Amino acid sequence: MKSVVNPYLSGDFKTSQNSFLLQPISSEELHANKVSRNFWCNVKGKGEWSATGVSSSQQAKVFTREEEEVTLRAGVLWHSIHRVSKDMGLSSSILSFVPMDHQVEIMKVDIQNISNEEITFTATAAIPLYCRSADNIRDHRHVTSLLHRIKTTGNSIIVNPTLTFDERGHKKNELLYYVSGSTGEGECPKGFFPCVEKYIGEGGSFERPEAIIREKEPVGEGIFLDGYEAMGGIQFEPCTLKPGEEKSFIIRMGIATKESVIEEVGLAYSTVKDVMNALEQAKEHWEKKQNVYYETGDADFNQFMYWVSVQPILRRIYGCSFLPHHDYGKGGRGWRDLWQDCLALLIMNPNGVRKMLIDNFAGVRMDGTNATIIGEQQGEFIADRNNITRVWMDHGVWPLITTNFYIEQTGDIDILLEENTYFYDKQVVRGEEIDTTFTSDRKPCLIDKENHIYRGSILEHLLVQHLTAYYDVGEHNHMRLRGADWNDALDMADQKGESVAFTAAYAGNLITLAKLIQVLEDQKGMKEIKIVKELGSLLQEETQIYDDVTKKKECLHNYCYTCKQEVSGDFIILSSEALARDLTKKAEWIKEHIKKNEWITVGNHSWFNGYYDNHGRRVEGEFEKGNRMMLTSQVFTIMSDTATKEQVEAIIKAADEYLYEEKVGGYRLNTNFYEVKDDLGRMFGFAYGHKENGAVFSHMAVMYANALYKRGYAKEGYKVIHALYQQVNNFEVSRIYPGIPEYFNEEGRGMYHYLTGAASWLMLTVITEMFGVKGSKGNLVFEPKLLKQQFNSKNNASLTMNFANRNLRVTYQNVNEKEYGDYQIMRVLLNGEDIMVTSHKGRIDRKVIEGLEADRYHEIVVLLE
Ligand code: G1P
Numbered sequence: 001m002k003s004v005v006n007p008y009l010s011g012d013f014k015t016s017q018n019s020f021l022l023q024p025i026s027s028e029e030l031h032a033n034k035v036s037r038n039f040w041c042n043v044k045g046k047g048e049w050s051a052t053g054v055s056s057s058q059q060a061k062v063f064t065r066e067e068e069e070v071t072l073r074a075g076v077l078w079h080s081i082h083r084v085s086k087d088m089g090l091s092s093s094i095l096s097f098v099p100m101d102h103q104v105e106i107m108k109v110d111i112q113n114i115s116n117e118e119i120t121f122t123a124t125a126a127i128p129l130y131c132r133s134a135d136n137i138r139d140h141r142h143v144t145s146l147l148h149r150i151k152t153t154g155n156s157i158i159v160n161p162t163l164t165f166d167e168r169g170h171k172k173n174e175l176l177y178y179v180s181g182s183t184g185e186g187e188c189p190k191g192f193f194p195c196v197e198k199y200i201g202e203g204g205s206f207e208r209p210e211a212i213i214r215e216k217e218p219v220g221e222g223i224f225l226d227g228y229e230a231m232g233g234i235q236f237e238p239c240t241l242k243p244g245e246e247k248s249f250i251i252r253m254g255i256a257t258k259e260s261v262i263e264e265v266g267l268a269y270s271t272v273k274d275v276m277n278a279l280e281q282a283k284e285h286w287e288k289k290q291n292v293y294y295e296t297g298d299a300d301f302n303q304f305m306y307w308v309s310v311q312p313i314l315r316r317i318y319g320c321s322f323l324p325h326h327d328y329g330k331g332g333r334g335w336r337d338l339w340q341d342c343l344a345l346l347i348m349n350p351n352g353v354r355k356m357l358i359d360n361f362a363g364v365r366m367d368g369t370n371a372t373i374i375g376e377q378q379g380e381f382i383a384d385r386n387n388i389t390r391v392w393m394d395h396g397v398w399p400l401i402t403t404n405f406y407i408e409q410t411g412d413i414d415i416l417l418e419e420n421t422y423f424y425d426k427q428v429v430r431g432e433e434i435d436t437t438f439t440s441d442r443k444p445c446l447i448d449k450e451n452h453i454y455r456g457s458i459l460e461h462l463l464v465q466h467l468t469a470y471y472d473v474g475e476h477n478h479m480r481l482r483g484a485d486w487n488d489a490l491d492m493a494d495q496k497g498e499s500v501a502f503t504a505a506y507a508g509n510l511i512t513l514a515k516l517i518q519v520l521e522d523q524k525g526m527k528e529i530k531i532v533k534e535l536g537s538l539l540q541e542e543t544q545i546y547d548d549v550t551k552k553k554e555c556l557h558n559y560c561y562t563c564k565q566e567v568s569g570d571f572i573i574l575s576s577e578a579l580a581r582d583l584t585k586k587a588e589w590i591k592e593h594i595k596k597n598e599w600i601t602v603g604n605h606s607w608f609n610g611y612y613d614n615h616g617r618r619v620e621g622e623f624e625k626g627n628r629m630m631l632t633s634q635v636f637t638i639m640s641d642t643a644t645k646e647q648v649e650a651i652i653k654a655a656d657e658y659l660y661e662e663k664v665g666g667y668r669l670n671t672n673f674y675e676v677k678d679d680l681g682r683m684f685g686f687a688y689g690h691k692e693n694g695a696v697f698s699h700m701a702v703m704y705a706n707a708l709y710k711r712g713y714a715k716e717g718y719k720v721i722h723a724l725y726q727q728v729n730n731f732e733v734s735r736i737y738p739g740i741p742e743y744f745n746e747e748g749r750g751m752y753h754y755l756t757g758a759a760s761w762l763m764l765t766v767i768t769e770m771f772g773v774k775g776s777k778g779n780l781v782f783e784p785k786l787l788k789q790q791f792n793s794k795n796n797a798s799l800t801m802n803f804a805n806r807n808l809r810v811t812y813q814n815v816n817e818k819e820y821g822d823y824q825i826m827r828v829l830l831n832g833e834d835i836m837v838t839s840h841k842g843r844i845d846r847k848v849i850e851g852l853e854a855d856r857y858h859e860i861v862v863l864l865e
Helices: 055-061 140-145 196-200 259-268 272-289 299-308 311-318 335-348 353-363 396-411 413-419 459-473 500-524 533-538 543-547 550-561 576-598 631-639 645-658 698-709 715-728 758-772 847-852
Strands: 013-016 038-043 047-050 068-075 078-085 091-095 104-113 121-128 149-154 155-158 163-165 171-172 178-182 191-195 223-225 230-235 239-241 247-255 293-295 418-419 456-459 528-531 571-575 599-602 605-608 771-775 777-783 795-804 808-815 825-830 831-839 841-844 858-865
Touching: 013 104, 013 247, 038 091, 038 104, 038 858, 078 272, 078 841, 091 272, 091 459, 104 171, 104 272, 121 178, 140 841, 149 171, 149 191, 149 500, 155 230, 171 825, 178 259, 191 196, 191 239, 196 230, 196 831, 239 247, 239 459, 247 259, 247 272, 293 299, 299 715, 299 758, 311 335, 311 758, 335 353, 335 396, 335 795, 335 831, 353 396, 353 413, 353 459, 396 413, 396 459, 396 500, 396 771, 413 459, 413 500, 418 459, 456 459, 456 528, 459 500, 459 528, 459 550, 459 576, 500 576, 500 605, 500 631, 528 533, 528 576, 533 571, 543 550, 543 576, 571 576, 605 631, 605 645, 605 847, 631 645, 631 698, 698 758, 758 771, 771 795, 777 847, 808 847, 825 841, 841 847
Parallel strands: 808 858
Antiparallel strands: 038 047, 038 121, 068 078, 078 091, 091 104, 104 247, 121 230, 121 239, 149 155, 149 223, 155 178, 163 171, 178 247, 191 230, 293 795, 418 456, 528 571, 599 605, 771 777, 777 841, 795 808, 825 831, 825 858
8 A cells, every 4th residue: 555645634545556445646636636535624603614724715824833733743654633712612633554464545534632622623624535546546537436346335436447548558457445434432433425526516526515514414334436536525423522531433444355354354344442552562663673773973963864764665665656756656666776676675575685686687688788678576677669779878787786786785796696587579689679479478587599598697697797798889889878877867869979987887797797796706716607508609808899989889789699589508518717707807897998098187187987868969068058966877887996086075065066055955966058959868858856857866976975985085085974864964945754755946945755776875974984884795884984073972873774684883982082084893792702803894704794693783882992
């Protein structure tokens, strides 16, 4: 149950793209649309009052605080709004949450008499029921209401549309949509308003419904109504409250497959007690999932990070499609989101991640590209239905980053030797050709010449992704941009565009791969690696081909042809050492090539050019309309160790000069190009300072921080994170709940909140770089990069997290109040006992951690001197 509420209790809820109980909304509809979870009180002698503030009279008036005061309280996945109306003598407290055991949203409404006199009122919950696919919002909106079959029972209005009417075709509908209600003591309602038309009346609206204004009689149970827009109007018996007295009502809104489930839900949440128990259970559930705690000297920062750590959980539930700003796609997540969200999962809930990683590799094609439509089930990838052939050139980068992080955290190098299938659909030769023989009824898996489904190791999948990318170059011998890279909006340079930024990222990864192969040899004695025969053609040691764009292209083309419809299934055996050497050479070649050709100097500043446009022209540097700099180009040259120390320092200066702006949250994604650069991407069509065109885009800003910390620039990394956090914290400008949004717009407002990959990266950066608590081949190491100002008044900074399935609280004690760079680790105490003395890096062997009891917290104290 994916629900959204705003302070007016507007916002939709659904279980998928095709099953919305409340009408789908995007950000604009939150105020433009009158649909909400309303709750009316008809007060004897005074008239009607909306306990959610959604009535035309309340909306028309500008209230003073004294007249109608509203307070919002919320925690992780619960929301409570409190409204006090002096005029009416009433207050309302409305709690909203989804319990753990059922697909239902609970709304508990408490109405209190805050006056000195007795008040008699009639309460009516009023929730318009949409009950169909999001596609129908303006595609057969009315026709699909003709499918509705509505009925009333003792406590519910149930809608069971006969058919579904969306891109899946006309199918028999299996779902029941419902609203049910009871008083807080479990009594049934008095009656119902099941039909929108009748409820609002001629000329009425949801903010001024005739049924409420004219106090119409509701219908009883056992009513059947076919072919109308459905209304979840539930009216309760009139009630009288003495001064100070309170009455509660419980509204349940859900989607079920059987009526018995609706009854079960009715029984499970029929009283205030049931609801409060379910709330406690839900709070506990989310608290358990969120098992990382940060304690620095800045309590607000600690709280902020608490909320950031909730975000990856939210993205797994909502994908990128189901919050008001996130109205793209139809559910599910993209390829890079899938992999990056695993980073946070690895920290918070590592169980099951191994299998998830292996399963996800089934999305890789033998030509190095990958499936982009990800199914509901883990490891399920769907062949392209919409004939969109688009290749994002960065996609090959993320699986290795995540897999390597997994190996470091767990020491499980064996994962590289696990096997999985390769994805196969009609898109072949890296999106350049279509296999017309492919039919969608076949399994989307690559076969060998014997017609068996081919399986290769995870290591082989990674090699396929990186080697193909290495040869996939444009005229400047950097990797082709193709459909775009990480920046989805660089999507108009398919022919001649190149992404130097991600070429550097691949170089960094090639080194990582070489190191992993070395670990396989050292730890498992694997002197040889087995790979599919065809891939051998991309492992030529003659380095002269590296400089030759034509030969590289030819080589890639030939390879893609050999595995276009099938692979031989034959293997070749390579020496591990030679393979690692080959990968390292390729990486070094890239780095040198970038350093030699893409380091640009303009006036007093220097930085890397990261892109070529569709005319094959360099994108960054000095231009008539102003100097052009992009953050992404700097991030990956720094992170991959392509940039030298001097270059990193120059980049920091240039970024401070061209990209940093404190009032919008720090480092912008790019300078203003003052041009709708349609030979590079749609981002230039966006207004400057918004989204991918020069906003402070949290994800890339955080990756910049990560890259800086990695290279030892803690002060500079901190500056990036601090600026983002300050911006969030400045509520008057950012206007968001706690957490990190996708970006801050030109005015500094937080946009596209919650469902952003920035959250995983921020957690990763704060934990493994700022606190420097991380795995190294499965062992736990401490490399703190905390600044002096980040320690609390007792000179401590702590991190509570899970490692090797043990709950640990790591406390750094900076007794001599030293600055980063001056302090060193002197001692490490585990549960009070010294386990290591004097070493630059602290480290606890995995075996020691695994030897600890599982169900309690263990204290690790790291003394800095
Ligand atoms: C979003 C997408 C991400 C993409 C980025 C830049 O970022 O989810 O895949 O790389 O835009 O175009 P997010 O909202 O995750 O920060």
